[in-house]
Amino acid sequence: MEMEMNKLRQAAVEARGNAHVPYSGFAVGAALLDDRGRIHPGCNVENAAYGATNCAERTALFRAVADGAKPGAFRAMAVVAASSRPVPPCGICRQSLAEFAQEDMPVILANAQGERRVLTLRDLFPGAFHLSSPEEG
Numbered sequence: 001m002e003m004e005m006n007k008l009r010q011a012a013v014e015a016r017g018n019a020h021v022p023y024s025g026f027a028v029g030a031a032l033l034d035d036r037g038r039i040h041p042g043c044n045v046e047n048a049a050y051g052a053t054n055c056a057e058r059t060a061l062f063r064a065v066a067d068g069a070k071p072g073a074f075r076a077m078a079v080v081a082a083s084s085r086p087v088p089p090c091g092i093c094r095q096s097l098a099e100f101a102q103e104d105m106p107v108i109l110a111n112a113q114g115e116r117r118v119l120t121l122r123d124l125f126p127g128a129f130h131l132s133s134p135e136e137g
């Protein structure tokens with residue numbers, strides 16, 4: 001598992017190199033490991049209309065879904081930035097991940113200095129919103 005985690009982090013580092021960040025200059029890379037052992041990398045993609053920006057985590061997630069990964073089929077995620085402390089996913093990304101990843105999925109947060117933190121999605125986002133039918137309340 002440790003080797004897989006290193007590969008995942010490395011994929012996030014490489015994806016970070018493709019970030020489109022002319023406005024913030026803050027490049028982020030992410031990578032998701034699915035239950036078939038496939039790695040889905042992503043980077044942040046900014047836009048002149050700032051709100052249209054997509055974070056690295058959601059780029060990786062949407063790419064994985066487009067590649068056929070199914071809800072619940074993710075084993076781990078890595079997020080990498082050159083921040084003083086490892087960067088956690090933003091609130092929107094946490095909600096997006098909660099739709100597809102199990103609560104115990106490990107999320108590896110890393111920075112350029114080699115610092116690492118591993119949290120679960122549950123640690124990052126307890127009490128996620130899931131749509132239930134009106135009868136269920």
Ligand code: THU
Nearest residue numbers: 024026028044055056088089090
């Ligand atoms: N960003 C990410 O890609 N992931 C995060 O977890 C936090 C923020 C991006 C969005 C924007 O392009 C830049 O970082 C600065 O907020």
